[in-house]
Amino acid sequence: MLLELVVENYAVVERLRVHFHSGLNLLTGETGSGKSIVVDALGLLLGGRASADMIRTGEARARVAGIFDVRDHVAIRRLLEPAGLEAEDGELLIEREVLASGKSRAFVGSRPVAVSLLKDLAPNLADIHGQHDQQLLFSPDAQRDILDLFAGHRDLLDHVAAVHHDWRAAAVELEELERSEQEKLRLLDLWSFQRKEIESASLQPEEETELDNERRVLQNVHRLQESAETAYAAVYDGPESALSLTRVAAKRVEELCRIDSSLEGLREHLKSADLSLQEVSYALRDYLSRLEANPGRLEEVETRLAGIDRLKRKYGQSVAEILSFLEEVRRQIASVEDAGERMEKLRKEQKRLSAEFEKLAAELTERRSSASGRLAARVAAELAQLAMERTVFRSGISPAPWSRSGADRVDFLVSPNLGEEPRPLEKVASGGEISRIALALKTCLTEAKSTHIRTLVFDEVDAGVGGSAAEGVGRRLKKLAAANQVLCVTHLPQIASFADHHYRVEKQESKGRTVAVVEELDAAARTVEIGRMLSGQKLTPEALKNAEQLIRMSTVS
Structure with missing residues (x-):
């Protein structure tokens, strides 16, 4: 309140x-x-x-x-x-x-x-009700909502809406799958060719880098051998090699340390240098043993790299991109293969939901038909109190396209005059009649709704x-x-x-x-105000008397 x-x-x-x-x-x-x-x-x-x-x-x-x-x-x-x-x-x-x-x-x-x-x-x-709400009464959707509210079958409506939502979602997904499937089927041969071409190459992620390095080595074997041999000789081979000279220096430092122990650190550095030079010499010797001219292997490497370049021109700028493209192609092919199964599942689901919706919608139609008679009787009783006792009111229920609200169209039909066939509300009711019908419906809904x-x-x-x-409207408001x-x-x-x-x-x-x-x-001011409403600007004793009478009459049932 x-x-x-x-x-x-x-x-x-x-x-x-x-x-x-x-x-x-x-x-x-x-x-x-x-x-x-x-x-x-x-x-x-x-x-x-x-x-x-x-x-x-x-x-x-x-x-x-x-x-x-x-x-x-x-x-x-x-x-x-x-x-x-x-x-x-x-x-x-x-x-x-x-x-x-x-x-x-x-x-x-x-x-x-x-x-x-x-x-x-x-x-x-x-609940605010104004002229706009009266205009809404002309809408079949609003009339259907009023009938549903009066009937009080909210749970059934929610169930119908949920099933319709799922049915529609399945239909939309199926439609999208069928549309996309046609396009994918046209591309399936291309995807299959691309997958076969890339898979047959058996690419490895770091392969191109390794092959590039191997090609450079094979292309420069003689130069590499010459440089490695020179380095090996400088480090290890001969009396003037780095290792020989380091050992001469180590011998002299050993003699110095016998006299001056402060040079002990130099002796350790020279020992470390000796070991390092030995490791370098062993590595150069092993490297030289592996170096050999191999025109056949060079041709293999260049052929392999040319094949990779050919794939790169078609599918990506690197082996990683080619492999990523392959995964996407595999996914697209798998989606085509899975789509048939998914579409069949959706068709079965849609058929099941369609049957469930039809059953629920039929139950909703039955409940609406039952509530329609009760609403007509209640509205007629209310209209009789609003000086419209001869008005016939009923709800026409007819089939409508499926929606979240079921499969019914509801039309409020009215006949204000005796002997006339009821027609749609907006075509026969005057402004005053619309106001009273709206009030009658509001009274019925307020009584029917379980609400706070x-x-x-x-x-x-x-x-x-x-x-x-007007007196009838007042009494209905008083009742509400x-x-x-x-x-x-x-x-x-x-x-x-x-x-x-x-x-x-x-x-x-x-x-x-x-x-x-x-x-x-x-109380006194109220009498004056009602008198003013009766007489206009000039308040007369007669108007005051009539106002008092109106107030007295309003208390009589």
Whole structure:
């Protein structure tokens, strides 16, 4: 239930704070006084679209805040818990700010939140019904949703939607596989040739580098032999070799160390040098033993490298890229080979899901047909209280393409006049009749829904309504308010007379500017306001008397 609404710098509102109560809360005021601003502000608070045009001229931002009683509201608690939020003492504070840029900020319990959270909370806090909602009644989808809501088969609807989703997903995947498979089949011969050509080469990742090095050696055998022999002689062979001279030096240092022990380190260095030179000489000797001219091997290496170059021109800039290309070709071939099996599996799955959907959709159609009769009876009973006792209302159910909502089209059919065949709602109902039918449906849904929504908001519910029909609308609103908090904007005194709490909206001048104010009326002021609504600008004793009579009559069942 909405306990309090604060509006600041919104449209022509400078600042207002309104306390609402349980029962029927009615807002009245002269045309253009801003009665609908309260409803619009509440819509913004509950996640409606924000616009810089909402901000009062000359101000930097607009703000709307509301306090809701959400005690024992499990759905609200579940929505708040993931964000680490909770209602304090059973009361939930929600705020929305609109900035000059057109952007907005949302807060729950003074903590910043995403506007999407407000939208999620909204259906659990308030149900706002205005002229736009009446236009939605003309949509077969909306009419189907109303019938489903009345029927109360949410679990079945969710099951149908889930099966339809899986069925559609299988169909889309199968279609994509079949389309891509045709293209892949055209490429299969090419891929097979490419795989065979690369696999027959038996490439190794480091092979090209090793072959390049081997080719350079084979191409320069004589030069390498000459250089290696010269190096070997310089290191090891002859009295002037590095090893011989190192040993001469070592002998002399040995003699020095016998006299001067401080040169002991030199002796160790020379020993190490001797060992290193021996290792170098052994390595050069082994290298020379392996070096030999081999024209046949050189031809093999060059042929192999030419083959690798040929593959590189076709499949990549390196052996690694060629091998990567081979893996991709193998994957594509495997996908073609696996696709047939996958498509067959999808066809079986689609067939199974199709049968399951048909079964569930048939059950849904049966339930809708059953609920259709009950809804027609309930709406007829409500319309009889709204001066439309001769109106025939029924729901036409016909086959429709498969969707997540089943396989039915629902059309609300109406015959306002006795003897006429019921026709689609939008083709026969007047504005006033639409308003009353909308109210009748809302009453039926409110009674049927298992929900914690405790605030129903009506704007323009009395459009095109007058006389005894207006009294009927008032009584229906009063009935709704017995179990729900109802907020209603009206311009009809017959409806206003049923208020449990009456608010007057009017424009005043403040500091040279027009501002809208909302005042809760006491019994005397309420009589005056209803008298004004009856007589216009000039309040007459007769109007006051009629107002008192209206108020008295509203208390009679």
